[in-house]
Amino acid sequence: MTSSVALQTEPAPISACTVARDVQNFDLLIEDMETELGEAWGDLSFEDANAYLSQPDASDLQFIAVAVDNSDESNLTLVGDVIGRAKDAGVKVILIAEDVSPIALHQLLKLGADDFVPYPLPEGALHDSIERINKPAEIAEAVQLPETVEAPIVTAGPIGTNDGVVLPVHGLAGGAGASTFAVNLAWELATVEKKSEVTVCLLDLDFQFGSSSTYLDLPRRDAVLEMLSDIESMDDAVFRSTLLTFNDKLQVLTAPADMIPLDMIGPEEIEKLVNTARRNFDYVIIDMPSTLVQWTETVLGMSDVYFGLLELDLRSAQNTLRMIRALKSEDLPYEKIRYVLNRAPKFTDLSGKSRAKRMAESLDISIELHMPDGGKQVAQSCDHGLPLVDTAAKNPLRKEIAKLAQSLHETNLAEATG
Numbered sequence: 116m117t118s119s120v121a122l123q124t125e126p127a128p129i130s131a132c133t134v135a136r137d138v139q140n141f142d143l144l145i146e147d148m149e150t151e152l153g154e155a156w157g158d159l160s161f162e163d164a165n166a167y168l169s170q171p172d173a174s175d176l177q178f179i180a181v182a183v184d185n186s187d188e189s190n191l192t193l194v195g196d197v198i199g200r201a202k203d204a205g206v207k208v209i210l211i212a213e214d215v216s217p218i219a220l221h222q223l224l225k226l227g228a229d230d231f232v233p234y235p236l237p238e239g240a241l242h243d244s245i246e247r248i249n250k251p252a253e254i255a256e257a258v259q260l261p262e263t264v265e266a267p268i269v270t271a272g273p274i275g276t277n278d279g280v281v282l283p284v285h286g287l288a289g290g291a292g293a294s295t296f297a298v299n300l301a302w303e304l305a306t307v308e309k310k311s312e313v314t315v316c317l318l319d320l321d322f323q324f325g326s327s328s329t330y331l332d333l334p335r336r337d338a339v340l341e342m343l344s345d346i347e348s349m350d351d352a353v354f355r356s357t358l359l360t361f362n363d364k365l366q367v368l369t370a371p372a373d374m375i376p377l378d379m380i381g382p383e384e385i386e387k388l389v390n391t392a393r394r395n396f397d398y399v400i401i402d403m404p405s406t407l408v409q410w411t412e413t414v415l416g417m418s419d420v421y422f423g424l425l426e427l428d429l430r431s432a433q434n435t436l437r438m439i440r441a442l443k444s445e446d447l448p449y450e451k452i453r454y455v456l457n458r459a460p461k462f463t464d465l466s467g468k469s470r471a472k473r474m475a476e477s478l479d480i481s482i483e484l485h486m487p488d489g490g491k492q493v494a495q496s497c498d499h500g501l502p503l504v505d506t507a508a509k510n511p512l513r514k515e516i517a518k519l520a521q522s523l524h525e526t527n528l529a530e531a532t533g
Contacts, residue, residue, distance in 0.1 A: 128155060128175070129155060129156060129157045129175075129176070130152060130155045130156065130175075130176060130177045131148070131152055131155070131156045131157075131176060131177050131178050131179065131180065132156060132157045132158065132159050132164070132167075132176060132179045132180070133145075133148060133156065133157075133158050133159070133179070133180045133182060134158075134159050134160070134161060134164040134179050134180065134181045134182070134197055135158070135160070135161075135181070135182040135183070136160065136161065136183075136186065136187055138158045138182065140182075140184065141182045141211065141213075141234060143234070143235055143236045144180065144182055144211055144234065144236060144241070147236055147240075147241040147242070148180065148241070150242075151241060151242060151245060159179075161190075161193045161194060161196075161197055162193075164179070164197045164200075165193075165196055165197055165200055168197065168200035168201055168203075168204050168206070169200060173200075173201075173204045173206060174204050174205055174206065176204075176206045177206075177207065177249070178206060178207035178208065178209055178229075178245065178248055179197075179201050179206055179207075179208055179209070180209045180211055180241075181194065181197060181198060181208060181209070181210050181211065181223075181228070182211040182212075182213075182234065183210070183211070183212050183213075183215055183223070184212070184213040184214050184215065184234075185213075185214040185215060185216070187215075188215065188216060188219045191219060191222060191223065194223060195222070195223065195226045198210075198223065198226045198227055198228055199226060199227065201227075202226075202227040207229045207230075207248040207249075208227065208228045208229050208230075209228070209229065209230045209231075209232060209241075209244050209245070209248065210223055210224065210228040210230070210231045210232070211232050211233075211234050211236070212231065212232075212233060212234060212499075213233070213234035213235070213495075214495065214498075215498070216498070220498070220499075229247075229248045230244045230247055230248050231499075232244050233495065233499040233501065233506055237505065237506060277314070277393065277394055277395060277396055277397055278393065278394070279314075279316075279392065279393040279394070279395070279396045279397050279398055279399050280397065280398050280399065280419045280420075280523070280527055281389060281393060281399045281401065281414075281417050281418045281419050282300070282398065282399065282400050282401070282418065282419060282420055282421075282422065282523070283400075283401040283403050283414050283415070283418050283421050283422065284296055284297040284300070284400065284401065284402055284403060284422045284424065285403040285405065285421065285422065285423050285424070285452075286403075286405045286424050287405070287423050287424060287425045287431055287434045287435050287438060288405070288425060288426060288428070288430050288431040288434050289405060291424040291425055291426050291431065291457055292424055292457040292458070292486075292493075293402065293403070293405070293422075293424045294319075294321075294325070294326045294327060294330060294402050295330065295493060295497060296422070296424055296455065296457065296486070296516065297317065297327065297400050297401075297402040298317065298327055298330045298331060298402075298502065299502050299503050299504075299512075299513065299516045300400055300516055300519065300520055301315050301316075301317040301365055301367075301398070301400040302315075302361075302364075302365055302502040302504065303502075303504070303516055303517045303519075303520035303521075304398045304400070304520045304523065304524060305364040305365040305398075306364060306504075307520050307521055307524045308524070313397050313398070313524070314366070314395070314396040314397045314398070315364070315365055315366070315396060315397065315398045315399075315400065316358065316365075316366045316367070316368070316392045316395070316396040316398070316399050316400070317365060317366070317367045317368070317400045317401075317402065318368045318388070318389070318392060318399060318400070318401045318402065319367070319368060319369055319370045319402045320370075320385070320401055320402060320403055320404065320414075321370055321402055321403065321404040321405075322343075322370055322371055322374070322375045322376075322377055322379070322380075322404070323370075323374045323375070323376075323377065323404065324370075324374075324404075325369065325370025325402060325404075326370075326497075327367060327369060327370065327402055328359075328367070328369035328370065329497070329500065330496075330497045330500060331361045331365075331367060331500055331501075331502075332499075332500025332501070333359045333361060333367055333369055333500075334359070334369075335369050335370065335371065335372035336357070336359070336369065336372065337371075337372055338356070338357050339357055339368065339369060339370070339371045339372070340371040340372065340373065340375065342354070342357045343371065343375075343379070343380055343384075346380070346384040346387055346388060347384070347387075349387070349388075349391065350391075351391060351394065351395055354388075354391045354392070354395070355395065366396070368392075377404055377406060377408045378408055378409060380410065381409065381410065382409055382410045382412070382413040384410075385410040385413050385414065386410075386413050386417065389401070389413075389414065389417050390417075393417075397527075398523075398527075401414060401418075407438070407441065412445070412447055415442075415447060415448060415451060416447075416448065418451055420451065420453050420523075421451045421452045421453065422452075422453055422455050422484075423435070423438070423452045423453070423454050423455065424455045424457050425454060425455070425456060425457070426456070426457055426458055427456060427458070427459070427460065427467065427470060427471055427474065432474055432477070432478060435454070435478055435480070436478055439478070439480070453483055453484065454475075454480050454481065454482045454483060454484070455482075455483075455484040455485075455486055456471060456482045456484065456485050456486065457486045458486070458487070458488040459471065459485035459486055459487055459488070460485075461487065471485070484515075484519065485515075486512055486515050486516070487511040487512055487515060488511075488512070489503065489507075489510050489511060489512030489513065490510075492506065492507040492510050493507075493510070493512060495507075503516070504517070
């Protein structure tokens with residue numbers, strides 16, 4: 116009996132908890148919690164968490180992982196109470212979210228969550244998140260989102276000495292995926308070289324409905340509108356100070372915080388803006404508004420390749436035909452447009468491939484790029500504010516965009532070296 120008593124051990128102290136409506140819906144989170152903490156973690160419902168976090172013992176927790184999905188959006192008050200009680204108790208909060216709308220996600224983050232990880236969890240994401248929240252306060256302050264600090268002046272690369280490649284992206288129909296394509300192409304170009312630095316700038320010129328800031332989880336700043344209102348006095352330093360940095364590699368000019376008329380900026384101002392970006396970066400990706408404006412001609416003329424995104428439907432075909440006619444009537448270089456068929460038929464879809472071929476023949480165009488349907492993962496990536504490579508690296512759409520970025524970079528290097 117004595118020996119059996121000696122073998123008994125005290126239960127491991129609980130250092131963290133998951134909080135969810137049903138943690139079994141987040142099996143990857145369970146696996147990662149076991150990997151990081153072994154048996155030293157527990158599971159609570161939202162109601163139980165509120166009661167437990169009100170007790171003095173709750174302050175012994177290192178963190179709680181609050182897991183929510185779209186079913187929890189109708190009860191955000193309860194979730195917010197849990198986050199609030201945790202903050203009052205001095206407990207760190209990691210928010211795990213799946214299929215949650217951007218508005219709901221923004222509300223939860225504003226309540227005081229210390230970190231956010233999308234679900235399904237990327238490899239090692241929970242481990243990295245735990246490390247981030249455990250960093251000393253002075254380090255944590257240095258990595259806060261740009262909402263709380265002025266964006267730093269971009270210093271990557273020599274100022275005003277480049278002759279960058281201009282690559283506008285124009286959606287020829289609403290919802291064709293132009294912004295998603297532009298954001299992910301910009302990121303793939305920014306990371307195309309592993310050993311040397313490639314400087315890339317993403318300009319969101321859709322002043323009314325631009326979503327690049329949403330897709331990269333960047334704030335919209337008043338400084339953008341201030342710069343656009345006085346482009347005549349803008350220099351390289353002012354331009355760089357208006358940009359926001361995404362993951363230390365990509366520089367972004369977001370759309371203004373307020374909706375402004377597209378014709379508020381004239382062709383001369385747009386020309387100066389694009390030329391300034393071209394002088395300071397190797398690649399300039401421009402997310403264009405779908406509406407044709409006076410300065411569309413300016414950007415088309417300055418572009419090296421002008422991507423036109425369309426889908427395999429009648430509205431895309433009609434819009435493409437109308438745009439070609441408009442450009443031809445003004446003797447504009449419509450041949451610069453490189454047509455991209457988004458959500459293209461799969462290799463085995465012979466009927467779809469035949470329809471795409473007939474569409475190209477009827478429009479008298481060549482559809483050079485066929486981008487596969489990335490499915491639900493694309494929308495999840497956009498809602499989480501991350502490029503596809505960070506949330507679904509093996510997604511077929513991400514793979515094709517990566518191939519395109521590699522091809523563009525190799526072609527540019529070949530031309531640069533003669």
